[in-house]
Amino acid sequence: MTTLFYRLPRLTLLIIFIAIISGIGAILTLGRQEDPTLVERFGYVLTAMPGADAERVEAIVTEPIERRLQQLPEIAEIKSTSRANVSQISIDVREDLTEAEVDDAWTLIRSQVELARAELPSDVRTPIVERVYVGAATMLVSLSWQGEGDPPLAVMARLAEGLEDRLRNLSATEETELFGQPREEVRVVADPEALAAAGLSMTEAARLIGAGDAKAPAGQFRGSGSDIGVEIGGEFDGIARIRAVPLLQRPDGSALRVGDIAEVEKGIENPPTGLAFSDGKRAIFVAAYIQSNNRVDQWALQAEAAVEDFAVNIPGDIKVDITFSQAKYTNERLNGLAQNLLISALIVFAVLFFVMGWRSAIVVGLALPLTVALVLLLFRLFNYPLHQMSVTGLVISLGLLIDNAIVVVDEYDQERAGGRTVLDAIDHSLGKLFGPLFASTLTTALAFAPIALMPGAAGEFIGMIGTSVIFSVVCSFVIAMTVIPAVAGWLDRPRQAVEVKRWWRDGIKIDTVTDGYRWTIGTVLRYPILGVLIGVVPVMAGFMLGGSLPSQFFPQTERDQFQVEITLPPQATIYEGIDAAERAERLLKQRYPQITGIHFAVGEPGPRVYYNAFNNQRGVAGYAAGFVQLRSNNDTRVLVADVQKFLRTEFPEAQVLAIPFEQGPPADAPIAFFIEGNSLETLNRLGNEARSILAETPGITFTQARLQLGAPTLTINADEAATAISGLRLTGLAADLRAELEGVPAGSILEGIEEVPVRVIAPAQRRGELVDLRSKTIGNGAQGAGTPLAALGEVKLDPQTAVIVRLNGQRVNEIYGYTEPYSLPDPIFAEFQSKLEVRGFDLPPGYSLRIGGQAENQADAMADLLTLAVPLILVMVGAVALVFNSFRMSFLIMAIGGMSVGLAFGGVWMFNLPMGFNAIVGALGLLGIAINGSIVVLSLLQGNEAARNDDVIAQREVVVAATRHIVATTLTTMGGFVPIILTGDVFWLPLATAIAGGVAGSALLALYFAPAMYRIMTMKPIYRLFRLLSGKGWTHPARATVAAE
Known part of the structure; x- marks a missing residue:
């Protein structure tokens, strides 16, 4: 055979x-793609409650939804953020679930949120459950306004939707997404005083207008011959139809219609909830994501053709531009790796030629x-x-x-x-x-x-x-x-x-070198303690030197892009966010000629151009995030630190981050920890103390506390009796104010397949100044005149909680620490922990501190890796024992594998690299690679009868005969890593140096340490001791067989 x-x-x-x-x-x-596809384990539940402060949102919205979600064992972590008007609950599904089980988990999550919806008050809007796509957009296309004057946002919105449809209909498109998309609406701008004179409030007017939008079916007519659906005519089909809606019927038979007391206009939602800018111009981004396991390069060609065809009929003042294409980075990455593969193959062949x-x-x-x-x-x-x-x-x-x-x-x-x-x-x-x-x-x-x-x-x-x-x-x-x-x-x-x-023909062989090498092997076999030292000394040195290296999870990537985030104070408006984004773009373009593009989103997360770059800052008006495009990868390393310092100087009132993209699973910050407890004031005090110590730690550039107190809130201490005289209760007063300030939904207009909402709201001048609010009249009063709001009670500004963070149902203060770009967070965090001890930072009873950020991710990943590694190592021991029919040989080989880890650490140290997760992965893989040579040598020794009988000459010749393929396999394995080492890729270099260094040292272990240990184990006194300790008596090795051992 x-x-x-x-x-x-x-x-x-x-x-x-x-x-x-x-x-x-x-x-x-x-399929071809730049990075692996990660399962969509992350997501969020977003729920709006207009007019509510953070504590009310927490109690009325966040807590009921959290309570339902905590019933699901599939969820690993629930982190919520409650702020004025909105609740956001971030969800992390357990990592041990398969992709199919994760899909089932999200189905259960939606069901639980739907159950919680029934417990929420009527003024809370429907919760939105969204899974976060973990990955970069395959293509990002911008539609930006280049003309004079205000951009035609309605036209741009329709064009963006048309382009989105084209990209969605391409073969292999997974999903599409719009960023900065303006929302159209029909506003019924009604004067509250005019409504009050007619005996109506804003909410009543909205109810009457909405009642005129007859979209609901009226049942089914079931006759003897056929069944016919019944509808009521009169649904909203335009502005004229809304103007004609009657609000009151006068005694003379005439009607007070909407057009009599209100302006009906169609426009863009104001204020907007989110906007986007491309190189300082108002833009809409269309992002398309490819299905996994498909060829990005081929899909990109189809998408580019679709965009080019679409742009032909676009007005000249609207620019259509492919802002980002993953195909470029995928091709560069795969071509570079293919080149490394070819160079490695040539190196391997050259080694084989000279050796064999x-x-x-x-x-x-x-x-x-x-x-x-x-x-x-x-x-x-x-x-x-x-x-x-x-x-x-x-x-x-x-x-x-x-x-x-x-x-x-x-x-x-x-x-x-x-x-x-x-x-x-x-x-x-x-x-x-x-x-x-x-x-x-x-x-x-x-x-x-x-x-x-x-x-x-x-x-x-x-x-x-x-x-x-x-x-x-x-x-x-x-x-x-x-x-x-x-x-x-x-x-x-x-x-x-x-x-x-x-x-x-036969490979290079120098007799002098061979004779000298034969002598060293013979010497080690005669004095096996020398072979033991040759193996043990470099291994111990490797462990000691490796232990001195700083830790790192995953390094930053080498890319011609970096991220920028600007976070204004909690009370900032969307317009202040717009001003910050535009000013930042202008300043960066003026200062840094290496920048070729700047793209921002305001009030919503920006488009993703890297697989793990996503955030959940939704509903935050004063938040702007984007990415900066540079000419080369090296520009990022040169500029990003200076950009962060410059922007922090220019925006002292804001929290500014300029950071490179990082490899590995997403993390909120390089350094993060949670202080858990109940009292917001205590959490805030403890967070401020810890944050001040963190800010003093060398290497920290910026700190942030997620819990925020002191946001200004307008409080109306209305007298309940006076409010009742005006015809309202306190809840009615709140509803009336909310209707005037935020507007009330009142039906919708269908335009094709698009639904444009109708909103009843007060004029802008009634909503923008505090004096207008104080003079606002409420109700009809006893004589039919409204009562000024100031007459009902005191109107004043009070500090309120701005942001409340909860982790798994427990209030927390989450502290973030950001380090200098390309610095290692591990030693900085260790220094911070030392400072905490020196300062005597102690938590009161009922409060605890939990580590998060990259440290938490790294600990979880190492735990997952070692959990699988331990049983598999035991299987390796059993497999080797079966092959050699000897547990002694099995334990010797596994000891050699363990020693190789120290050699791997030494390889990482030689290149002055951090002990990252990739280095640990390389050391673990080396455990199986490094023992291959020892397995071959020991098996050949076992197969030679004279060598088994403690014949030193025979043992020496067996080792010398095996040396050529040990050297060849060592050199070829190391040669495969030469291109990676020479290119200096910061991501792969720790893994390459760990394996290459360990393999180089494993040759010493196979040719010197393993034979020396074999000699020790087969020496007659030692052999006799083994036999006596095992209770089997002693048999001379000359009469022993491999099977008898």
């Missing part, structure tokens, strides 16, 4: 052909395209896309996937050099190596399995690295056991009894 593929060349060639064609077909059809000779290099090199083709085929079968994680997994595994082929070809050459025929050499080589290579493949796959199986956002982000490596090593094992021996036999040459060594 082992020689089947050699004996049937047509079968082998057919398999090679099928593999190559399948790989080419897969790469042409696989041209013939062996060709045979072993054949494993590269065959394995990659099979891996791509598996990607296609499992519907995995190509993105930076999956392709990087291929780059990582490039040196690994030929290890098995190197060992097989080298062993085959040695068998042929020993005089065996081709068939016997193939049969004997595979028979000897199948077990050890299967064990090494299994351990490598198990080492990367925790990465592939890791749950949650971090697992979804990096999981394809583990999957790619597992696919690669499994496919390489299959190729090495089947195709490679056959090709080695076909390309073999006639062997002579005595041959002159040629370096291009």
